[in-house]
Amino acid sequence: MLSAFVSGHSLRITALILPLLFTSVSGFGQQGPHTPENRSGDTPDILRQMNTALEELAARVSPAVVQIQTTGYGPLNEGDKGQTALIVRQHAVGSGVLVDPNGYIMTNAHVVEGAQRIRVALPISTSTTPGAANNTAAGRRPVLDAKLIGIHKESDLALLKIEATGLPTLSLEEPQNIRVGQLVLAVGSPEGLQSSVTMGVISAVARQADPTKSLNYVQTDAPINPGNSGGPLVDMNGYVVGLNTFILSQSGGSEGLGFAIPARVVNFVYRSLRKYGHVHHIEIGAGAQEITPTLAEGLGLPQSWGVIVDDVTPYGPAASAGLQVQDIVLSADGRPIETLSALTATTYLHDPARPLKLEVLRGKDKDKQKKILYVPAVEKHDQMDLLMDATDPDKSLVPQLGVLAVDITDQLRTAIGTPRIAGGVIIVGRAANLIVTDSGLRTGDVVHALNNKVIDSVETLRKTVLDLKSGAAVVLQIERDGGLQYLAFEME
Numbered sequence: 311m312l313s314a315f316v317s318g319h320s321l322r323i324t325a326l327i328l329p330l331l332f333t334s335v336s337g338f339g340q341q342g343p344h345t346p347e348n349r350s351g352d353t354p355d356i357l358r359q360m361n362t363a364l365e366e367l368a369a370r371v372s373p374a375v376v377q378i379q380t381t382g383y384g385p386l387n388e389g390d391k392g393q394t395a396l397i398v399r400q401h402a403v404g405s406g407v408l409v410d411p412n413g414y415i416m417t418n419a420h421v422v423e424g425a426q427r428i429r430v431a432l433p434i435s436t437s438t439t440p441g442a443a444n445n446t447a448a449g450r451r452p453v454l455d456a457k458l459i460g461i462h463k464e465s466d467l468a469l470l471k472i473e474a475t476g477l478p479t480l481s482l483e484e485p486q487n488i489r490v491g492q493l494v495l496a497v498g499s500p501e502g503l504q505s506s507v508t509m510g511v512i513s514a515v516a517r518q519a520d521p522t523k524s525l526n527y528v529q530t531d532a533p534i535n536p537g538n539s540g541g542p543l544v545d546m547n548g549y550v551v552g553l554n555t556f557i558l559s560q561s562g563g564s565e566g567l568g569f570a571i572p573a574r575v576v577n578f579v580y581r582s583l584r585k586y587g588h589v590h591h592i593e594i595g596a597g598a599q600e601i602t603p604t605l606a607e608g609l610g611l612p613q614s615w616g617v618i619v620d621d622v623t624p625y626g627p628a629a630s631a632g633l634q635v636q637d638i639v640l641s642a643d644g645r646p647i648e649t650l651s652a653l654t655a656t657t658y659l660h661d662p663a664r665p666l667k668l669e670v671l672r673g674k675d676k677d678k679q680k681k682i683l684y685v686p687a688v689e690k691h692d693q694m695d696l697l698m699d700a701t702d703p704d705k706s707l708v709p710q711l712g713v714l715a716v717d718i719t720d721q722l723r724t725a726i727g728t729p730r731i732a733g734g735v736i737i738v739g740r741a742a743n744l745i746v747t748d749s750g751l752r753t754g755d756v757v758h759a760l761n762n763k764v765i766d767s768v769e770t771l772r773k774t775v776l777d778l779k780s781g782a783a784v785v786l787q788i789e790r791d792g793g794l795q796y797l798a799f800e801m802e
Contacts, residue, residue, distance in 0.1 A: 363546070367495065368507045371544050373433050373478040377499040378404040378417055378456070378470070378540060380425035405498035405541030406430065406470060407553065408479045409580060413472040416482070416580050417540030418555050419461045422468050428456040430472050433505050460583035465525060465575055466555050469583040480542060480550050482577035488515050488528070488551060496532040496554055496568070498541025508533040510568075512551070517569065518651050526655055527569040528552040534568040543570040552576065578659050592662050592687040595626020596633055600650045609636065612671065612678045616640070617653050619670075627686040637670040640680065662689040706738060706768060710775040710801070711749050714738040715757070715768045731789065733766040734758040749786065750797045758794075759787040775801075 380402045404421030408414070415430060422428055432452040452474075459469040492512045500506050510532025517529040530543055534554050543551045552570030582589040599620050606614035619637045622629050639647045642656040643666065660666050665684040673679055706714040715735045737755040751757070757765050761784065765771045778784060778801050786797040 364495075364509070367544075367546060367548060368497075370548050371480065371495065371497055371542070372505045372507065374408045374480045375433065375497045375505065375541055376406045376408060376415060377431040377504045377537075378406045378415075378421055379429045379431060379453075380404070380422055381427040381429075403499055403537045404539045405537065405554075407540070407542045407550065408477050409482055411475060411477045411479055413474045413477060414459075414580075414584065415456070415470040415472065416553065416576055417468055417470060418553065419463050419466045419468045420555075421540045422458060422470065423461065423463070425458075428458060428470060430454050430456045430470065431504065432474075432477070460587040460589075462579050462583065462589045465571060465579050465589075467553070467571065467576060467579045467583075469580060480544070480548070482550055482573050482580060488512060488545070490515060493546050494530055494532055494551055495544050495546075496530065496534055496538060496541065497544065498534075498538035498554065500533075500535035500537045503537070513567075516572075516652075518649070525575065526572065526651060527555070528572055530568045530570060532568060549573070550576070574659060575655075590662065590689050592657060592660050592666070592689055594628045594633075594657065594666060594685045594687065595623035596628035596685075597621035598639065598650060598653060601638070610674055611636075611638065612673070612675050613638065615648065617647050617650050627688050631665075631668075631683045631685040632681075633668065633670070633683055633685060634672065637672050637681075639668060640671055641667075641669040643667050660687055662687045708768065708772050708775060710772075710778070711751065713749070713751050715771060717767050718756070731758045731794070733764065734789070735765060735768050735771055749784070749799055751786070751788070752790065754790070756789040757786055758789060761785055 402421070402425075404417060406415040406417035406421075409416050430453070432454070454472040454474060456470040456472045459471050461468040490512055494510060494512055496508045496510070498506060500508075510530050512528060513531050514529035516526040518526050528543065528551055532543065534557055538554045539556075541554050543554055545551050550573045552572050553576050554568060554570045557568045579589055597620050598617050601611060601614060601616050601618050603614045605611070605618070609618075611618070617639045619628075619633060619635055619639065622633055622635055639653055641647055642653055643660060645652070645656050647653045647656070657666065664687065666687050668683045668685055670681050670683060671678055672681055706716055708715055715737050718734060718736055734756045737751050737753055737757065739753050757771060759765055760771065760774050763770075763774055765774065775784075780801055782801045784799055784801055788795060788797055
């Protein structure tokens with residue numbers, strides 16, 4: 311969840327704006343607020359217009375912002391996570407945006423990650439949906455169970471689905487001309503207070519908050535607090551600028567450093583999660599790095615900043631398009647490229663159905679020339695695609711362990727790599743709604759043996775587990791992340 315803070319920046323903005331607004335009204339600045347002419351309490355037209363506009367904007371946006379209530383288990387104290395801890399039932403609250411009238415909701419991955427139950431509280435103004443429960447603590451409003459469609463930790467985004475129709479929505483289509491200083495509203499459930507609205511400005515349009523990650527964020531000083539995670543940041547026209555995700559705060563208080571995932575990233579991840587359940591990426595068969603002054607001097611480059619191609623895979627898409635090592639990337643899909651994160655972000659969001667347009671600078675100072683290249687985009691399929699395609703729920707379920715597993719075929723071996731030990735079965739996922747022993751198995755684990763018995767097929771694993779009695783010791787030899795290890799537990 312977000313760290314709590316109370317912003318002072320928006321208050322300062324108001325303090326600066328109001329005198330300007332008052333003095334802009336004819337004659338008002340000369341007479342002053344205490345003159346007889348102003349004792350009637352008349353509000354200047356410009357303030358009434360601004361007030362009305364904000365009220366209408368909040369009323370239009372708020373019905374599409376939901377409260378997300380999660381339930382799960384965790385350590386009683388945060389500091390106990392790395393050691394034996396007292397595990398308790400935990401509740402958390404976040405926000406989400408309705409992006410489809412049939413109940414699809416985008417939120418942050420960290421809001422729902424690890425939750426055993428996810429419920430969505432619709433705004434009170436929304437008409438009651440059949441089958442919804444009443445939340446007496448927060449007033450009468452529909453509260454529905456939600457299903458997790460997909461989660462993408464890299465971008466901190468997740469897609470939920472509730473069984474409802476005809477819901478109000480907000481569009482994720484990218485707004486035009488986002489500018490620093492532009493007024494924005496943050497809507498969500500800070501501290502569990504649903505449909506709260508705060509105002510601020512855009513502080514930066516492409517802030518790389520974490521140097522280790524390629525994602526750029528929209529920075530804002532609009533007050534954001536715990537519970538705002540997953541709620542929208544909207545402009546004055548009601549367009550979604552981004553999804554509020556985290557703040558930077560040393561004290562836990564408001565320091566005006568809030569960050570939102572850009573709308574175009576949210577839209578891209580939403581469409582991928584809805585279609586596949588996870589996010590696909592493209593590959594062009596090339597590598598790049600940022601140019602430093604030393605690198606530029608040593609290689610005799612025409613500029614000492616930007617991004618240079620440092621590797622091109624033979625016979626790959628980039629090679630076929632004519633991309634060469636030491637090409638300097640000037641733009642990708644029409645977007646200027648000045649940092650490696652900018653190039654990564656552009657290729658990350660690229661549509662696999664069309665080639666990637668690259669503008670590059672090639673050659674030394676006197677011979678340098680710009681070139682336009684169209685690089686075929688090869689879609690990199692998620693490992694889970696192949697695993698799910700090979701899964702037959704009737705044949706893959708190992709009910710005693712609560713997992714789905716598949717035999718390792720030649721096709722899977724080519725895709726996931728050859729296991730260190732021949733044979734074995736690969737875990738596809740955990741079965742829902744089965745209360746079984748927690749074996750510690752994860753998706754992608756390869757099971758090689760159970761109590762020294764070689765496991766060469768799902769059928770062998772199923773029969774071997776079936777012979778075990780309650781309380782029996784179980785030791786699985788598995789392969790995980792390229793290494794072998796044991797998982798030990800007792801059958802329940």
